[in-house]
Amino acid sequence: MTDTAATRTAFRTCPLCEAGCGLEIGLRGQNGDETVTRIRGDRADVFSHGFICPKGSTLKQLHEDPDWLRRPMVKRDGAFVEVAWDEAFAEIEARLLPIMEAHGRDAAAVYVGNPNAHSLAGMLYLRPLIRALGSTNVFSASTVDQRPKEISAGLMFGGGLTVPVPDVDRTDFLLMLGANPYESNGSLATAPDWPGKIEALLERGGTLVVVDPRRSRTAQVASQHVAVRPGADPFLLMALVNVLAADGLVDTGPAGEYLSGLDEAIAAAQPFTPEAVEEVTGVDAATIRQLAHDLAAAPTACVYGRIGTTTALYGTLTSWLVDVLNALTGNLDRPGGAMFAKAAAGAANTRGKPRVGRGLTLHRRRSRVRGLGETLGELPVACLAEEIDTPGEGQIRALVTVAGNPVLSTPNAGRLDAALATLEFFVAVDPYINETTRHADVILPVPTALQKGHYDLALLQLALRNVANYSPPILPLEEGQPDEWQVMARLALVFQGMGAGADPAVVDDLVVQSLVGAAVADETGPIAGRDPEEIIALLGERTGPERLIDLMLRIGPYGDGFGATPGGLTLDVLLDQPHGVDLGPLEPRLPDVLRTPSGMVELAPEPIVADVARLRAALDAPTTGMTLVGRRDLRSNNSWMHNVEVLVKGRPRCTVHVHPDDAARLGLTDGAEAQVASRTGKVTIPVEVTENIRPGVVSIPHGWGHDLDGVELGVARRYAGVNSNLLADEELLDPLSGNAVLNGIPVELSPV
Numbered sequence: 055m056t057d058t059a060a061t062r063t064a065f066r067t068c069p070l071c072e073a074g075c076g077l078e079i080g081l082r083g084q085n086g087d088e089t090v091t092r093i094r095g096d097r098a099d100v101f102s103h104g105f106i107c108p109k110g111s112t113l114k115q116l117h118e119d120p121d122w123l124r125r126p127m128v129k130r131d132g133a134f135v136e137v138a139w140d141e142a143f144a145e146i147e148a149r150l151l152p153i154m155e156a157h158g159r160d161a162a163a164v165y166v167g168n169p170n171a172h173s174l175a176g177m178l179y180l181r182p183l184i185r186a187l188g189s190t191n192v193f194s195a196s197t198v199d200q201r202p203k204e205i206s207a208g209l210m211f212g213g214g215l216t217v218p219v220p221d222v223d224r225t226d227f228l229l230m231l232g233a234n235p236y237e238s239n240g241s242l243a244t245a246p247d248w249p250g251k252i253e254a255l256l257e258r259g260g261t262l263v264v265v266d267p268r269r270s271r272t273a274q275v276a277s278q279h280v281a282v283r284p285g286a287d288p289f290l291l292m293a294l295v296n297v298l299a300a301d302g303l304v305d306t307g308p309a310g311e312y313l314s315g316l317d318e319a320i321a322a323a324q325p326f327t328p329e330a331v332e333e334v335t336g337v338d339a340a341t342i343r344q345l346a347h348d349l350a351a352a353p354t355a356c357v358y359g360r361i362g363t364t365t366a367l368y369g370t371l372t373s374w375l376v377d378v379l380n381a382l383t384g385n386l387d388r389p390g391g392a393m394f395a396k397a398a399a400g401a402a403n404t405r406g407k408p409r410v411g412r413g414l415t416l417h418r419r420r421s422r423v424r425g426l427g428e429t430l431g432e433l434p435v436a437c438l439a440e441e442i443d444t445p446g447e448g449q450i451r452a453l454v455t456v457a458g459n460p461v462l463s464t465p466n467a468g469r470l471d472a473a474l475a476t477l478e479f480f481v482a483v484d485p486y487i488n489e490t491t492r493h494a495d496v497i498l499p500v501p502t503a504l505q506k507g508h509y510d511l512a513l514l515q516l517a518l519r520n521v522a523n524y525s526p527p528i529l530p531l532e533e534g535q536p537d538e539w540q541v542m543a544r545l546a547l548v549f550q551g552m553g554a555g556a557d558p559a560v561v562d563d564l565v566v567q568s569l570v571g572a573a574v575a576d577e578t579g580p581i582a583g584r585d586p587e588e589i590i591a592l593l594g595e596r597t598g599p600e601r602l603i604d605l606m607l608r609i610g611p612y613g614d615g616f617g618a619t620p621g622g623l624t625l626d627v628l629l630d631q632p633h634g635v636d637l638g639p640l641e642p643r644l645p646d647v648l649r650t651p652s653g654m655v656e657l658a659p660e661p662i663v664a665d666v667a668r669l670r671a672a673l674d675a676p677t678t679g680m681t682l683v684g685r686r687d688l689r690s691n692n693s694w695m696h697n698v699e700v701l702v703k704g705r706p707r708c709t710v711h712v713h714p715d716d717a718a719r720l721g722l723t724d725g726a727e728a729q730v731a732s733r734t735g736k737v738t739i740p741v742e743v744t745e746n747i748r749p750g751v752v753s754i755p756h757g758w759g760h761d762l763d764g765v766e767l768g769v770a771r772r773y774a775g776v777n778s779n780l781l782a783d784e785e786l787l788d789p790l791s792g793n794a795v796l797n798g799i800p801v802e803l804s805p806v
């Protein structure tokens with residue numbers, strides 16, 4: 055079927071989730087005044103082969119959304135008015151700088167959200183922006199997401215993004231915990247078409263075991279579903295280690311010679327016999343023993359844990375245990391096991407000397423009010439509200455958000471919402487007036503995805519196959535509209551005191567100089583010792599992200615090395631290949647991938663082993679009462695795509711799932727409303743009675759609750775739903791990573 059309405063076809067990687075599907079986009083009209091006719095999966099894409107989910111085609115609706123801001127907004131007398139770009143930056147300069155002059159740089163905080171991981175501007179220009187702000191109050195969505203995995207990977211392998219990913223295409227046995235790729239399309243394991251990969255695994259006689267308190271769509275297709283109690287994954291994984299050791303099943307395989315701390319890791323599991331964890335996990339000892347034996351017996355296997363395991367009380371321990379199990383069963387770094395991607399651009403584990411690293415130091419400073427530890431330069435977002443609403447020296451008085459909606463995505467959202475209303479100044483880089491940005495004094499909008507270039511700098515470091523793909527912008531910017539990176543660069547200049555009128559090219563030049571400087575200083579790299587000016591000249595006329603991507607590709611592991619490897623990757627090569635370049639299946643990367651101080655895989659990092667005592671203590675005190683977990687829906691994307699009618703129409707998706715036994719006991723009926731209450735808040739929400747959840751557990755998706763005063767999302771308001779993070783408790787977190795607990799929150803339910 056050809057798109058007869060189209061006069062031109064363009065190709066682009068979808069930036070909405072981690073799957074990174076190739077899109078084929080039909081356009082009609084004259085240059086400069088084109089409209090999108092149709093978006094479908096690009097069958098020639100080297101990675102996605104035509105796969106697409108219902109969100110991919112909505113890049114058109116997002117681009118045409120009348121609520122998507124095209125001009126900056128400034129709040130005057132309580133109402134937003136459209137202003138020119140220069141005026142918006144002047145306003146920020148006039149209002150933010152005096153606050154920092156009077157109270158110090160820490161008086162301003164920054165929160166950066168999820169879409170930054172999917173954008174070149176976020177990946178390349180956030181760092182200068184944060185540095186220019188000069189505040190230690192840096193927060194991000196990482197501490198409501200994957201921070202525990204970054205910490206465990208940093209300690210074990212020497213890099214926060216050196217995360218082994220499940221080689222789903224070749225494995226015989228996949229043990230998946232707290233992930234539901236049939237809805238989420240996969241996370242920290244980048245690949246389009248997870249459903250297809252899982253079906254292929256099952257078809258070739260492989261096994262999928264899903265550990266989840268809910269019988270999710272992924273659990274429904276699995277060979278085995280283990281309905282664990284929320285938060286109990288670390289006990290279950292400890293017991294698996296325990297059985298492997300007790301029954302003589304440890305066989306570390308080819309990675310064995312690069313492992314250190316093996317005995318210590320095994321010893322840590324000693325108290326956690328299957329019998330000892332039976333009650334706390336809700337999984338019987340025989341099932342746990344069998345699972346350990348099945349894992350060990352599989353020719354190849356991989357253990358993979360995601361959001362249900364990281365947004366939990368022992369997130370770091372659990373993330374570590376996942377890879378300990380991969381190592382103990384000989385599956386670390388072998389085909390069919392858990393492997394490391396070798397990204398074409400931007401990966402720290404392809405730079406510098408192999409097996410040399412500085413080590414990861416946690417908690418180098420602590421938050422003012424609660425004393426929570428810093429990780430990777432950030433404080434836990436679970437303490438943002440108290441840092442704003444607690445008076446005293448060092449109080450946060452001003453906020454910068456970039457692509458974040460913490461009012462819907464972080465714990466004790468009610469407290470944060472109230473705190474944001476008290477800020478002296480708030481600037482948001484965001485296309486919508488939503489639950490968070492309605493509190494802003496200035497909103498700086500960004501172009502739509504169709505107007506921006508794209509390369510998945512972060513996510514391709516976690517890909518299940520090595521690929522590279524650049525998408526140039528498809529539709530032009532409007533007259534006078536800055537690109538997203540220019541907005542960020544100008545903000546950085548304002549923060550630095552260079553003035554509202556400074557040229558963003560200054561920041562761009564500094565970024566390129568610093569990257570080139572590091573590359574010529576890297577003795578192991580392809581341009582070691584060369585003249586930086588020569589390299590910058592070779593990058594030619596390009597500016598912005600395109601110049602930086604060209605540089606990163608050329609000095610990357612497949613790059614042309616500026617002449618060192620003729621025929622190697624450059625941006626021009628990718629521009630000639632709109633369906634992407636396939637760089638092949640994952641290959642073993644030990645030991646060169648390591649950047650630990652010891653040059654080994656650290657199976658027993660000190661801070662993690664020290665945390666085992668906390669887990670041990672909890673063995674004797676299993677929680678009682680109802681607990682709340684989250685869930686995702688294929689047609690949703692965190693908090694910000696509910697303004698697309700085709701995605702939200704139909705049956706309501708923001709409901710509380712309740713098991714029939716609990717519903718009967720509590721007097722709740724399907725379709726009627728229930729009140730769900732926690733220490734921090736309460737919501738009233740329709741009940742969906744379902745067998746697909748463990749008794750004692752209820753589930754509410756996050757990212758809803760759009761009917762707040764001042765939210766200007768015409769469609770989302772009509773399908774408002776409720777904000778599940780009113781219930782999430784900011785006091786509950788994983789102390790090592792500072793990651794919030796978003797699953798396993800104690801709640802009470804009652805009929806309304």
Ligand SMILES: Nc1nc2c(c(=O)[nH]1)N[C@H]1C(S)=C(S)[C@@H](COP(=O)(O)OP(=O)(O)OC[C@H]3O[C@@H](n4cnc5c(=O)[nH]c(N)nc54)[C@H](O)[C@@H]3O)O[C@H]1N2
Nearest residue numbers: 167168195199457458459460463483684692693694756796
């Ligand atoms: N209870 C519960 N809470 C959760 C989770 C959960 O499972 N349960 N999941 C957590 C996870 S994994 C995550 S990642 C976080 C997400 O937390 P956030 O990143 O805070 O929230 P998002 O909903 O992704 O909001 C993205 C914001 O970016 C804006 N935006 C969209 N595209 C762009 C763009 O191209 N540029 C810019 N500048 N802005 C853009 C949107 O308008 C929106 O305001 O939520 C977390 N919160």
Ligand SMILES: Nc1nc2c(c(=O)[nH]1)N[C@H]1C(S)=C(S)[C@@H](COP(=O)(O)OP(=O)(O)OC[C@H]3O[C@@H](n4cnc5c(=O)[nH]c(N)nc54)[C@H](O)[C@@H]3O)O[C@H]1N2
Nearest residue numbers: 232233234238241284285360361362686687688690692797
């Ligand atoms: N459609 C859609 N796709 C998305 C997103 C979205 O909002 N919508 N968000 C994107 C983002 S930012 C991320 S980080 C990824 C997340 O990707 P996934 O990690 O796959 O996220 P979920 O689909 O929420 O699956 C988490 C599962 O963990 C289960 N769970 C809850 N508590 C526990 C527990 O204690 N133990 C175990 N074992 N399981 C538990 C939940 O029931 C749920 O089925 O998805 C990305 N993709």
Ligand code: SF4
Nearest residue numbers: 068071074075107110
């Ligand atoms: S799965 Fe859907 S949202 Fe994710 S990249 Fe593919 S088309 Fe986009």
Ligand SMILES: [Mo]
Nearest residue numbers: 168198199200
């Ligand atoms: Mo996320």
